[in-house]
Amino acid sequence: MPFADLAAAQAAVDAWVREYNTRRPHQAIAMAVPADRFSTARAQAEQDLLPLRLPSVIALTPVPSAPAEEPQAAAETASAPVPDSAPRPYQGGPVEFERVVPASGNMQVAGRQFWLGPARAGMVVTFWAGADVIHLTIGGARVKTVRSHLSAAGLTALAATGARPAGPPPLPPAEPGAALEVDRIVSKDGAVHLAGRYVLAAEILGGRRVSVRIEENTLMFFDPESRELLRTRPSPLTWDQARRLRGARPAGPPPRPSAEPVTAQRVASNTGVIMIAGQKIALGRIHARRIVTVHVAAEVITIDLGEDTRTVRRTTTQPVRSIKAQQPRKAAHVS
16 A cells, blocks of 8 residues: 555544544443543542552662753753652661550561560560561560571561661660670580580580570570570670670570479488578488479479478579489499
8 A cells, every 4th residue: 555545544544533532422421522521530530549659668769861852841850859758778687667466465477476475465566677686675665585587588578568677776785794695506415605615504405595694603594485594504704705705685684483393303411401492401311312302483392202292481582403313422432
């Protein structure tokens, strides 16, 4: 088809479309003209639309300059100020976000459970989450600190769902001499590695992840989730050595012994006396050199004597440092 004929055909089609949409009434729309009917509906729909909100994780990219034939529009675009309240884009590192404690008190966040108890149901908890540690605060007060299970990918996923770049952690800087905490895994021999040396925790804790509270003269091994005290040992570290440990942080509240009775064994002395949790208990000479089972609770100590049970009031707050009974001393070999 010659070019002149093609141009004439296109002009005829354009004229028909213009006639169809702007001048010809349509029975399906109450004899209205499509251009009038749908232009009005479109304008109303545009007024009803909500303003566009970009997620905080999307960085503000520079607006490309306008074409050369529109210098005035380009100048207006370049001079448009960026609002000061625009959220900072996520560029890695810790994040912060809020969650509400459910009625059960057991929160499920990022694939992990956080137990806060039914008494805190309905409260808003702020999470400060990093790759090493997670802090939980309520009303600006820190209520729990646990070791983080999140990787860089996990933090990025939280940022993509509304978490914001975090500020400083809710822990004050450690003052000289203040208690510190670290997280370690106990070896199969019951020891942890601190400052280039192996420190005995307990063989029964082998393979378990524990937190260690380092005080001036004491190491306190405790469960990082419940902060239940597991063992207490003398500390061989100075404060300068402790603050240089990998993952060292200011200590939280002191761990507490389990509320359940701690069961241990003791060997009565020649006079029928045992020592447990820093308290001496006289059983009588009839029980001299006998191995007895002792149940230590918060208020009372119960001694199982086989045919009898004796209960005394607990007068100390020291933890039970030894579970097994000490083996009786044997005489040296005499030739």
